[in-house]
Amino acid sequence: xxxxxxxxxxxxxxxxxxxxxxxxxxxxxxxxxxxxxxxxxxxxxxxxxxxxxxxxxxxxxxxxxxxxxxxxxxxxxxxxxxxxxxxxxxxxxxxxxxxxxxxxxxxxxxxxxxxxxxxxxxxxxxxxxxxxxxxxxxxxxxxxxxxxxxxxxxxxxxxxxxxxxxxxxxxxxxxxxxxxxxxxxxxxxxxxxxxxxxxxxxxxxxxxxxxxxxxxxxxxxxxxxxxxxxxxxxxxxxxxxxxxxxxxxxxxxxxxxxxxxxxxxxxxxxxxxxxxxxxxxxxxxxxxxxxxxxxxxxxxxxxxxxxxxxxxxxx
Amino acid sequence: xxxxxxxxxxxxxxxxxxxxxxxxxxxxxxxxxxxxxxxxxxxxxxxxxxxxxxxxxxxxxxxxxxxxxxxxxxxxxxxxxxxxxxxxxxxxxxxxxxxxxxxxxxxxxxxxxxxxxxxxxxxxxxxxxxxxxxxxxxxxxxxxxxxxxxxxxxxxxxxxxxxxxxxxxxxxxxxxxxxxxxxxxxxxxxxxxxxxxxxxxxxxxxxxxxxxxxxxxxxxxxxxxxxxxxxxxxxxxxxxxxxxxxxxxxxxxxxxxxxxxxxxxxxxxxxxxxx
Numbered sequence: 295x296x297x298x299x300x301x302x303x304x305x306x307x308x309x310x311x312x313x314x315x316x317x318x319x320x321x322x323x324x325x326x327x328x329x330x331x332x333x334x335x336x337x338x339x340x341x342x343x344x345x346x347x348x349x350x351x352x353x354x355x356x357x358x359x360x361x362x363x364x365x366x367x368x369x370x371x372x373x374x375x376x377x378x379x380x381x382x383x384x385x386x387x388x389x390x391x392x393x394x395x396x397x398x399x400x401x402x403x404x405x406x407x408x409x410x411x412x413x414x415x416x417x418x419x420x421x422x423x424x425x426x427x428x429x430x431x432x433x434x435x436x437x438x439x440x441x442x443x444x445x446x447x448x449x450x451x452x453x454x455x456x457x458x459x460x461x462x463x464x465x466x467x468x469x470x471x472x473x474x475x476x477x478x479x480x481x482x483x484x485x486x487x488x489x490x491x492x493x494x495x496x497x498x499x500x501x502x503x504x505x506x507x508x509x510x511x512x513x514x515x516x517x518x519x520x521x522x523x524x525x526x527x528x529x530x531x532x533x534x535x536x537x538x539x540x541x542x543x544x545x546x547x548x549x550x551x552x553x554x555x556x557x558x559x560x561x562x563x564x565x566x567x568x569x570x571x572x573x574x575x576x577x578x579x580x581x582x583x584x585x586x587x588x589x590x591x592x593x594x595x596x597x598x599x600x601x602x603x604x605x606x607x608x609x
Numbered sequence: 610x611x612x613x614x615x616x617x618x619x620x621x622x623x624x625x626x627x628x629x630x631x632x633x634x635x636x637x638x639x640x641x642x643x644x645x646x647x648x649x650x651x652x653x654x655x656x657x658x659x660x661x662x663x664x665x666x667x668x669x670x671x672x673x674x675x676x677x678x679x680x681x682x683x684x685x686x687x688x689x690x691x692x693x694x695x696x697x698x699x700x701x702x703x704x705x706x707x708x709x710x711x712x713x714x715x716x717x718x719x720x721x722x723x724x725x726x727x728x729x730x731x732x733x734x735x736x737x738x739x740x741x742x743x744x745x746x747x748x749x750x751x752x753x754x755x756x757x758x759x760x761x762x763x764x765x766x767x768x769x770x771x772x773x774x775x776x777x778x779x780x781x782x783x784x785x786x787x788x789x790x791x792x793x794x795x796x797x798x799x800x801x802x803x804x805x806x807x808x809x810x811x812x813x814x815x816x817x818x819x820x821x822x823x824x825x826x827x828x829x830x831x832x833x834x835x836x837x838x839x840x841x842x843x844x845x846x847x848x849x850x851x852x853x854x855x856x857x858x859x860x861x862x863x864x865x866x867x868x869x870x871x872x873x874x875x876x877x878x879x880x881x882x883x884x
Contacts, residue, residue, distance in 0.1 A: 319788040320710025326697040327720065330757035335723055338734035345733060352740065398628060401621035414871060415629040418636060421863050421874070423817035425835040429856040432849070433638035441638060444655050473632065478878050485879030505617055534729050537819040541839060563729060571824060576733050583730045590727055 345580035352574055363581035373582070375557045376565040379464060383561060384532045386468040392525060395476050396517075399483035400509065416477035424541040431470050431542070457542065460558040467559060471538055479524060486520030487513065515606035522605045526597050533590055536563035562586050643667070643854040650850045663850075667858060670851040676858070678830055679837030683859075686751045686833060687815045693755035694811040695804060698762030703792045705763070706770035707778065720760050736824060750825045751818070751833070755811065762807050765880055769803040770796055802876070809870055810877040816863050834859040 321328075346363055348356035367373050402412060422430065434441045435456040443453040456466050490513060498508045543559045545551040550572065553560035562582060570579030638657075642650055643666060645659040670676065704710070705717055739750045773796060781791040797804070822836045832840060838855045845852050867874055 316708055317710040320704045320708035323700050323704035327701045327758040338731040341734035342730050401624045412625050415632045421867050423835040425838050426856045426860045429853045430635045430639040433642050434635050439651055439655055481875050481878040580733055587730050
């Protein structure tokens with residue numbers, strides 16, 4: 295008996311050594327991510343929570359003031375405006391872009407001549423920076439010589455101020471955002487549509503289903519998984535949108551005027567940026583960040599709950 | 610049945626042609642605007658076609674502004690980001706896909722978890738870190754995080770490695786390769802399409818990025834193209850055709866890459882939806 299143990303032991307040792315060598319390589323190779331996780335994610339997360347309960351201007355050490363930042367936020371009219379605008383923007387943008395992208399993807403999902411051209415035409419806005427979009431949009435939205443007012447004049451309507459109009463600015467920004475983003479989402483839907491088996495459509499046709507019925511009863515349920523993912527991700531990014539509004543509402547490059555006119559386009563991220571980086575109220579800005587985080591968390595939870603009602607999963 | 614599919618095609622064509630028109634009209638009008646004189650640019654009624662085409666707008670705006678500096682800064686940030694993303698994401702992804710080590714699964718769940726935390730929460734402390742390191746108003750904060758494996762690239766590369774049969778592993782091991790050598794010599798060459806997708810996506814994000822440059826950069830000679838051109842708009846008031854030309858010039862490199870490598874853009878976009 296002892297002989298057997300003696301024979302097994304070195305084998306076991308050798309195996310453990312081999313495993314730990316691989317283990318060491320494994321740790322070494324994931325180390326960039328570990329550094330990121332500790333230094334640039336975990337620590338910032340904890341620090342920003344602490345800052346949100348402090349008065350902090352980057353020059354002096356943060357001073358604990360309890361919930362004061364949050365109680366100030368509740369009474370801050372600009373914050374209310376920013377909160378409302380963020381919701382308003384998201385509620386207009388997310389459904390509009392999703393529906394349009396889906397329609398385009400369904401239309402493109404067949405053998406058409408010029409398919410590549412259409413795909414390129416819809417994707418070019420995606421590769422533009424917001425600075426490019428600013429000047430491209432100006433060709434349309436310039437109140438004096440843009441295409442939009444030219445068309446309105448031809449139709450006999452009054453010219454509009456577009457980005458200068460308090461009531462119009464958010465819908466106009468949403469339209470521009472859809473123009474820029476719809477191609478990207480269309481590609482995601484196209485990938486989802488290509489996973490729908492062709493024989494399901496054939497079966498539906500045999501049952502006498504028309505274009506609409508096939509769309510409603512085959513396409514929609516089978517890409518509901520993709521749709522759900524897209525909805526969650528776009529809601530999260532739209533809630534944090536900053537670049538478009540920063541660029542498109544800064545009058546003549548004066549970034550302190552961003553969010554205007556009269557805060558009509560002030561959104562949470564822009565307010566956070568101005569409070570933190572223009573006025574150095576880092577504690578107050580951190581509190582805004584955490585309110586944003588909590589709202590997003592809530593919305594994602596609601597979406598996850600509702601998902602069970604409408605997302606179809608193949609068994 | 611035949612008629613029905615014909616009808617469907619007709620409807621599809623109408624929808625797509627109309628929407629392509631909506632997509633391209635602003636771009637074409639802007640391109641025409643960039644070739645006008647200011648008198649034509651502001652003419653009422655609108656003068657669509659510039660006469661003559663003022664190609665010199667592009668040359669003049671390049672010469673009269675610091676666009677060369679902005680372009681160089683954008684180039685540095687983009688190139689360093691791409692190299693960092695390729696190295697770090699593929700290496701981390703390989704470890705997650707192919708190696709066995711303790712806490713692997715919980716670590717991977719953490720990667721998933723970080724996707725759920727909105728970046729906005731991290732912005733201020735990250736700025737503080739770079740401030741402590743004396744790196745504010747340098748280009749470093751704009752590219753360094755790409756060297757630490759961002760989740761999108763890790764997912765993309767992990768999927769690619771998982772699709773490769775394990776037998777290659779064994780063969781490399783028999784040849785005396787350590788895991789890192791196996792990764793470099795055997796696995797990386799087999800993932801060229803995904804590496805191309807990652808390159809193009811990092812290029813697009815970094816070339817166009819506005820938020821990080823706005824937060825970290827304050828000296829004009831550090832500006833990247835998007836914020837540099839934006840900063841010109843006050844001084845060039847009354848000569849906007851130059852600004853349009855400058856903006857379209859900043860689009861040119863990425864447009865060229867896009868037209869040649871369209872399929873990798875499409876792949877990147879679709880994989881971001883099917884994570």
